[in-house]
Amino acid sequence: IVLTQSPGTLSLSPGERATLSCRASQSVSNGFLAWYQQKPGQAPRLLIYGASSRATGIPDRFSGSGSGTDFTLTISRLEPEDFAVYYCQHYGRLVTFGQGTRLEIK
Amino acid sequence: QITLKESGPTVVKPTQTLTLTCTFSGFSLSTSGLGVGWIRQPPGKALEWLALIYWNDDKRYSPSLNNRLTITKDTSKNQVVLTMTNMDPVDTATYYCAHRPIAGQNWFDPWGQGTLVTVSS
Numbered sequence: 193i194v195l196t197q198s199p200g201t202l203s204l205s206p207g208e209r210a211t212l213s214c215r216a217s218q219s220v221s222n223g224f225l226a227w228y229q230q231k232p233g234q235a236p237r238l239l240i241y242g243a244s245s246r247a248t249g250i251p252d253r254f255s256g257s258g259s260g261t262d263f264t265l266t267i268s269r270l271e272p273e274d275f276a277v278y279y280c281q282h283y284g285r286l287v288t289f290g291q292g293t294r295l296e297i298k
Numbered sequence: 299q300i301t302l303k304e305s306g307p308t309v310v311k312p313t314q315t316l317t318l319t320c321t322f323s324g325f326s327l328s329t330s331g332l333g334v335g336w337i338r339q340p341p342g343k344a345l346e347w348l349a350l351i352y353w354n355d356d357k358r359y360s361p362s363l364n365n366r367l368t369i370t371k372d373t374s375k376n377q378v379v380l381t382m383t384n385m386d387p388v389d390t391a392t393y394y395c396a397h398r399p400i401a402g403q404n405w406f407d408p409w410g411q412g413t414l415v416t417v418s419s
Binding site: 284 | 350
């Protein structure tokens, strides 16, 4: 499965709503889709698994949705610390990552 | 608390074999359902999954790198080792190991801090 994330870069201001897309080349079974956040110089951090389940300690402004081939990560109100790169990941028998969306301050 | 840390050479020469060790604490790879994965990231580029090893010694490899990778575990030492043969400058990347916490679901949490490996003569 190939994952395509859009947009490549998203420019928004703190307080705004962010919508990030991840499209799969074929249907993702069982909602096996995760989202990660990566800040410069840091390892990725798990945000969402199972398409919509928040990982431990993740604020509720982060939400995941979608099924089949189209998935979305939504950040309801951007905080300054949310500006980072976001990756989606499919996890079937094998694992693939999308190419990432950079969320930058406008 | 689960922690993982990668170790290995920072520089390898082209054609050499890279050996990386992931040393972890807070869990045991003898526990049913658990696993450890390796993921890499070239500078400024996206994440690329490499390999996974499970508690029962089952293994998975990236199809594009399958013939170059070997993943093993030493449960008594809480370590997972990844070897990659025939290294090339395009293999320059930060290499991460990560904990796979739930049986049947290959997402990763948490990750190690990563180790940068440069391939250069």
